[in-house]
Amino acid sequence: MFDIQADFPILQRQHQGEPLVYLDSAATTQKPDAVINAVSDYYRRSNANVHRAAHKLAEEATTLLEDARTLVQGYIGASDRREVIFTRGTTESINLVAQGLQAYLKADDEILITALEHHSNIVPWQMLAQRTGAHLKVVSVDSNGDLDLSDFQEKLSSRTKVFTCNHISNALGTINPVAELVRAAREVGAITLIDGAQAVLHEPLDVTALDCDFYAFSGHKMYAPTGIGILYGKLARLETLPPYQGGGEMIEHVTFETSTYQQPPYKFEAGTPNIAGAVGLGAAIRYLNELPLAELVAQEQNLIDSALRQLKQIPGFRLVGEPSKRSAVISFILEGAHPNDIGTLLDQQGVAVRTGHHCAMPLMAHLGLPGTVRASFSLYNTAYDVERLVKAVDKATTFI
Ligand code: PLP
Numbered sequence: 001m002f003d004i005q006a007d008f009p010i011l012q013r014q015h016q017g018e019p020l021v022y023l024d025s026a027a028t029t030q031k032p033d034a035v036i037n038a039v040s041d042y043y044r045r046s047n048a049n050v051h052r053a054a055h056k057l058a059e060e061a062t063t064l065l066e067d068a069r070t071l072v073q074g075y076i077g078a079s080d081r082r083e084v085i086f087t088r089g090t091t092e093s094i095n096l097v098a099q100g101l102q103a104y105l106k107a108d109d110e111i112l113i114t115a116l117e118h119h120s121n122i123v124p125w126q127m128l129a130q131r132t133g134a135h136l137k138v139v140s141v142d143s144n145g146d147l148d149l150s151d152f153q154e155k156l157s158s159r160t161k162v163f164t165c166n167h168i169s170n171a172l173g174t175i176n177p178v179a180e181l182v183r184a185a186r187e188v189g190a191i192t193l194i195d196g197a198q199a200v201l202h203e204p205l206d207v208t209a210l211d212c213d214f215y216a217f218s219g220h221k222m223y224a225p226t227g228i229g230i231l232y233g234k235l236a237r238l239e240t241l242p243p244y245q246g247g248g249e250m251i252e253h254v255t256f257e258t259s260t261y262q263q264p265p266y267k268f269e270a271g272t273p274n275i276a277g278a279v280g281l282g283a284a285i286r287y288l289n290e291l292p293l294a295e296l297v298a299q300e301q302n303l304i305d306s307a308l309r310q311l312k313q314i315p316g317f318r319l320v321g322e323p324s325k326r327s328a329v330i331s332f333i334l335e336g337a338h339p340n341d342i343g344t345l346l347d348q349q350g351v352a353v354r355t356g357h358h359c360a361m362p363l364m365a366h367l368g369l370p371g372t373v374r375a376s377f378s379l380y381n382t383a384y385d386v387e388r389l390v391k392a393v394d395k396a397t398t399f400i
Contacts (some may be wrong), residue, residue: 027219069278168203170358182212217230355373
């Protein structure tokens, strides 16, 4: 049994007189000392603005930022570091692409998304459809929480100009067959974007092998700070995509009449970047690179299987979603109780979960639920956490 919990100082906290059990990692992960110290060291030793490096600190800060880019490139298997763009997170990465595709789409083109998407992979496409007259099509989901692949095949056509889906659903934990979906979408000539927010820790990632045009994720879901994220894009796509925002750093030459832009990635990085966040992301990747990730993910999977087995024994427990491949999320309700009340009852027992629609309102509407209780795991969770979750859910049922 690998136990990395000691690396995460916040997980040593007590809540309600007992060790805090943190099962809300799909919302954000906790941070290891390695990341906290890297961010603190950056501000203590090297803080300066980047790129126009006329002095020592500026040179150090620039090196740290660019080292982080190289670490990300290695971690996701991008073939060129110019394919790695720093953003604020998954949401900004998706908006950057959706806005950039405005001139590419015409009226009656189609954008294909899925019923499993997070709002951040719905609304930017909806806005793009409104601006261009394109149509938003949605691949349906079956009662287990798996994508309906025959519906996908039916809705995919030469009119599909963009296909996007999440790698792993944050609401149900479904691991989508992204390689198969991307291959099919590419065959009809669609641009593909994968929302990897929930996948970067739990699935081995090789964006080059996956062959998607874009892959978006957030640092804070993989032990790095909030406010830093990544858009991976194939270089050829990035070269033709117009910039997202105008400002410093993204230009080559500016006159009052017109401006010329830098090459990727800088064309998409207007303004001072979140340097400390990038340093933290680099530190998180260094930390992850030292871990036996495959073993930790297998261990996490065993914990989830064990939690599911035990939770299903509790009278009134109803699992929401039985996908054929599940990642680190268990969504459930207790018969006769509102999910928010269950969340409060678990919190009173020192167990942190999330309740509500999980930014997937259309999916909840499809399931006919106001929301669910979601216990989400990360590589630092232990058998003790499962034991406490099961005990807390069992006790919650006595209050219903
Ligand atoms: N996509 C999925 C699947 C998510 O789970 C999340 C966050 O929970 C996001 C997108 C948005 O991420 P962020 O808020 O970090 O931009």
